[in-house]
Amino acid sequence: MFKFFRFLLIFLSLAAALLTIFGLTGSYSNQSYLTKTYMLNFHLDSLDLSKLLDSSGFSKRSTTTKDWASQIISSTGNSGSAVESLAASAESAVSSLGSDASNLISQITQLDYNDLGLADVYQLSFWGYCKGSINGTTKTLSSNEVGKQFDNSNVNITWCSKPKVGYKFDPLVVFKEELNNTLQEGVSSSVLSQEISYLLDNLTYDNLNLPGDLSGKIKLFGNLQVASFGLLLAGAVLAVISIIIQLLGCFMSPDSCCLSFLNFLFECLIFIILLVGSILITFTMSYTKTEINKNTDDYGVKSFLSINFYAFIWSGAVAALLCTFFNLLGHCCGLFSTGRRRFRSAVHDEPEMVYSHHDVMSDAGSFKTEAHSSHHSSHHSSHH
Ligand SMILES: *[C@@H]1O[C@H](CO)[C@@H](O)[C@H](O)[C@H]1NC(C)=O
Ligand SMILES: *[C@@H]1O[C@H](CO)[C@@H](O)[C@H](O)[C@H]1NC(C)=O
Ligand SMILES: *[C@@H]1O[C@H](CO)[C@@H](O)[C@H](O)[C@H]1NC(C)=O
Numbered sequence: 001m002f003k004f005f006r007f008l009l010i011f012l013s014l015a016a017a018l019l020t021i022f023g024l025t026g027s028y029s030n031q032s033y034l035t036k037t038y039m040l041n042f043h044l045d046s047l048d049l050s051k052l053l054d055s056s057g058f059s060k061r062s063t064t065t066k067d068w069a070s071q072i073i074s075s076t077g078n079s080g081s082a083v084e085s086l087a088a089s090a091e092s093a094v095s096s097l098g099s100d101a102s103n104l105i106s107q108i109t110q111l112d113y114n115d116l117g118l119a120d121v122y123q124l125s126f127w128g129y130c131k132g133s134i135n136g137t138t139k140t141l142s143s144n145e146v147g148k149q150f151d152n153s154n155v156n157i158t159w160c161s162k163p164k165v166g167y168k169f170d171p172l173v174v175f176k177e178e179l180n181n182t183l184q185e186g187v188s189s190s191v192l193s194q195e196i197s198y199l200l201d202n203l204t205y206d207n208l209n210l211p212g213d214l215s216g217k218i219k220l221f222g223n224l225q226v227a228s229f230g231l232l233l234a235g236a237v238l239a240v241i242s243i244i245i246q247l248l249g250c251f252m253s254p255d256s257c258c259l260s261f262l263n264f265l266f267e268c269l270i271f272i273i274l275l276v277g278s279i280l281i282t283f284t285m286s287y288t289k290t291e292i293n294k295n296t297d298d299y300g301v302k303s304f305l306s307i308n309f310y311a312f313i314w315s316g317a318v319a320a321l322l323c324t325f326f327n328l329l330g331h332c333c334g335l336f337s338t339g340r341r342r343f344r345s346a347v348h349d350e351p352e353m354v355y356s357h358h359d360v361m362s363d364a365g366s367f368k369t370e371a372h373s374s375h376h377s378s379h380h381s382s383h384h
């Protein structure tokens with residue numbers, strides 16, 4: 001019985017470690033067995049750039065530039081006519097830039113996301129992000145059959161960013177990276193190139209309108225993502241350590257009750273760590289998905305969660321819970337079998353000694369452990 005529980009506990013710890021690691025390695029690189037696991041993706045199929053880019057945000061920036069220019073001019077004083085004419089020319093230059101900018105922005109919002117070099121689908125992982133394209137046939141369908149777009153089963157992942165530990169997803173950074181890539185690769189028309197470099201220089205969270213209230217939550221969610229990554233990784237590492245401890249326990253049959261009670265606490269700790277890590281990332285990503293999908297009609301963007309990823313991390317947490325539960329149950333069963341064994345050994349003392357010297361030795365070991373732990377738990381119950 002004791003051995004069976006040991007085996008079960010080792011198996012469950014192994015399951016908790018492996019499942020969590022499968023979740024953690026999701027979308028680590030562009031391999032089809034990795035890219036099926038991701039935290040969240042979003043399809044840009046019918047992205048409306050006029051919603052995403054807030055044109056008033058851009059003009060607000062140019063008025064602050066104007067204020068700044070006139071402040072400098074007034075602080076230099078208006079003693080000479082040269083300075084005055086300089087001031088006038090500077091102001092007119094700034095205002096013409098401002099009107100140019102609003103022209104540019106209104107042109108940019110007419111563009112298609114493909115023109116800016118954005119991919120059809122982006123998916124997030126703990127390590128970075130991957131880009132994908134929608135399988136050709138669905139893409140052509142989407143233009144005339146509204147509502148039939150956003151098919152999450154037809155995504156072909158084509159590229160993943162270089163994996164980075166402690167990655168925090170930031171849509172503004174990714175957007176700018178994509179714009180920069182597009183520029184570096186070379187754009188056919190000079191107008192488009194001008195528009196893209198304008199965006200690259202001037203895009204900030206003041207003029208990037210994310211769906212719902214996501215703009216204000218990017219920093220928090222980035223930190224939660226890193227926290228969740230740290231917790232899940234720590235949980236997986238501790239689960240591996242607990243496997244090693246239990247394997248050692250199998251061979252050495254630890255005598256100290258302290259070790260087995262500590263082992264129980266250790267399993268509890270692993271479960272709590274995995275649980276909190278899973279809750280954090282599930283909350284963050286499902287909140288993001290809900291905010292995006294509430295605004296799908298406006299933005300033309302739709303988000304999906306990967307079933308694989310959540311299945312892996314939550315199964316890992318459940319395996320850790322079962323491990324804790326069976327650890328406890330093992331101790332309870334230990335109490336019963338101790339009673340029987342004591343009775344048996346009192347009746348047939350010598351025969352047992354004869355045919356299985358080794359077994360008795362290990363039984364004595366486990367008997368001691370169980371006796372101590374029963375002592376311990378009775379202490380506990382007397383406290384309550
Ligand atoms: C793309 O569509 C074709 C035809 O519908 C299908 O045979 C193929 O498996 C799809 N590819 C992917 C990656 O979904
Ligand atoms: C996925 O995309 C790549 C690059 O565009 C292409 O070479 C490959 O054939 C695609 N795979 C499928 C299954 O459509
Ligand atoms: C990414 O993987 C897909 C499918 O395995 C492949 O078609 C594509 O060429 C890969 N892309 C890169 C940049 O290696």
Ligand SMILES: *[C@@H]1O[C@H](CO)[C@@H](O)[C@H](O)[C@H]1NC(C)=O
Binds near residue numbers: 184200
């Ligand atoms: C764009 O990319 C180039 C090379 O990849 C890099 O040197 C440059 O700093 C980038 N510019 C911006 C604004 O990110």
Ligand SMILES: *[C@@H]1O[C@H](CO)[C@@H](O)[C@H](O)[C@H]1NC(C)=O
Binds near residue numbers: 061098101197
């Ligand atoms: C960014 O905006 C400022 C102010 O509107 C403008 O002066 C500057 O030229 C813009 N950058 C680019 C690359 O157009």
